[in-house]
Amino acid sequence: MQSHSELLTGIAIVVAVPIVAALAISGGTKAMLAVGGLAAAAIGVYVGIRHPQWLAWGLAAALGFMPFGYFPGIHLPMYLPFAGGVVLAAIVHRGGPAVFHPLEKALIVFVLVSGVSLIFTGRTVVDVGEFIKWSVATLTVVALLRFPRDVLAKFGRIYVYFAALNGLFGIIVVAADPTHRFIKAFSAFGYGLVETGRFVYTDEGAQRFARLGGLWVDPNMAGVGLTIALAVGVLLLTGPLRVGVVTILSVAILLTLSRAAIFSVLVGVILVLLFHGMRARNRALVLGAMGAVAAGAMLTPAVRTRLFSSFSSDDVGSSARGDALRAFPGQMAGHWPFGLGWGRPEFKDGNTAFTLNFVANVPLITIYRAGLIVGFAFLVVLAIGCIMSSRAIRGDSGARALYGGIFIGVCLVALQLDHMVATIQQVTLMFSILLVFLVVVDQDQKSSRHAQTAAEEPVTNRSYSPLLR
Structure with missing residues (x-):
């Protein structure tokens, strides 16, 4: 069962995405790129906070299948945000004192x-x-x-x-x-x-x-x-x-x-x-x-x-x-x-x-x-x-x-x-x-x-x- 906050977050995303997409299309290429970048950042922050393991799995898929691929429409390597997100997630979600091998x-x-x-x-x-x-x-x-x-x-x-x-x-x-x-x-x-x-x-x-x-x-x-x-x-x-x-x-x-x-x-x-x-x-x-x-x-x-x-x-x-x-x-x-x-x-x-x-x-x-x-x-x-x-x-x-x-x-x-x-x-x-x-x-x-x-x-x-x- 999803929590009340998770349900509200999902509804907000479903409602907001079509509106933001329509505004971006009407604003031209630069606006699309800007909105796309902000959307990607927002999604990355949400995933990093709520589901950091998804970043790890995304990194595995990108490295295995398209290691030199770029996100469509922007010149950003696919592996980079996943790898950076994994590192940041490990810093943010610290449990007790780390024991290093x-x-x-x-x-x-x-x-x-x-x-x-x-x-x-x-x-x-x-x-x-x-x-x-x-x-x-x-x-x-x-x-x-x-x-x-x-x-x-x-x-x-x-x-x-x-x-x-x-x-x-x-x-x-x-x-x-x-x-x-x-x-x-x-x-x-x-x-x-x-x-x-x-x-x-x-x-x-x-x-x-x-x-x-x-x-x-x-x-x-x-x-x-x-x-x-x-x-x-x-x-x-x-x-x-x-x-x-x-x-x-x-x-x-x-x-x-x-x-x-x-x-x-x-x-x-x-x-x-x-x-x-x-x-x-x-x-x-x-x-x-x-x-x-x-x-x-x-x-x-x-x-x-x-x-x-x-x-x-x-x-x-x-x-x-x-x-x-x-x-x-x-x-x-x-x-x-x-x-x-x-x-x-x-x-x-x-x-x-x-x-x-x-x-x-x-x-x-x-x-x-x-x-x-x-x-x-x-x-x-x-x-x-x-x-x-x-x-x-x-x-x-x-x-x-x-x-x-x-x-x-x-x-x-x-x-x-x-x-x-x-x-x-x-x-x-x-x-x-x-x-x-x-x-x-x-x-x-x-x-x-x-x-x-x-x-x-x-x-x-x-x-x-x-x-x-």
């Missing part, structure tokens, strides 16, 4: 020392804006972990479902849409307005193969989003649903031809096989699944050629990475303490990034942008995550073990082969999701170890505001 503490320190670097290198509004957007994306980890476990689990499942739907769309494009017309169906959200050919094809010697980009557009970004969705899906889904979703995500990862994503998952599976205790039957099933995936990959010319050419002399990507690494010390000369700055053109413009060919490595690009101190803080975050992951691999849950293995794989492979987790806020948010559920895995791991003495003890002693439920 060690990984959360490390992230907060990471953001603080990054702010110090901004003081020394920030010269323009662009620098400040980039830092704020990155901070929101990073602190979303802390904000999401303030929500109760059931809300967090639903957030993860929504992200997985929408990422799988995005991956399925990408599979259809690769299989049946060589001219990429299907993406124009999302033109109202900012997709298909510019040529995306260079993002979805790769030259391998004399051959050219389509790469899955989906609504991530860039295949390497798709690889990151799909890999994280795969890890979260294995953790949160069960039964036939898990099998179906994981199959879609696995096929999509292969079709991205992203070596970073493919080898990250492969490293994770190998770590589980080596260090996780499992029954012989389960080990045989894992090996059989790996064999089936490997056979499918080898039977697909694009995947086979991409993997076997990874370290050949005509692999342009490997050569460019080597050139960037050799140039890195010279680029950093005189800038080691606090980096070169946050709002640099190579972080904002793809053509400038391709021309400059700066280092494609997340730890190094963190140093490039904000200096050695910030780079060290980021490495501490990764080290804590890898320690947590190693505990999960040695634990009693296969799903948690694979999650930990994939996290280590991402740290050892994906973060070393590309820079997007550091420089593109949507991808930073995807990595934040990976960190959120790594904390959940670690909490479950500790709870499992102490179950014999405290079977009914809650996983965490946080106190939640009722409105976050």
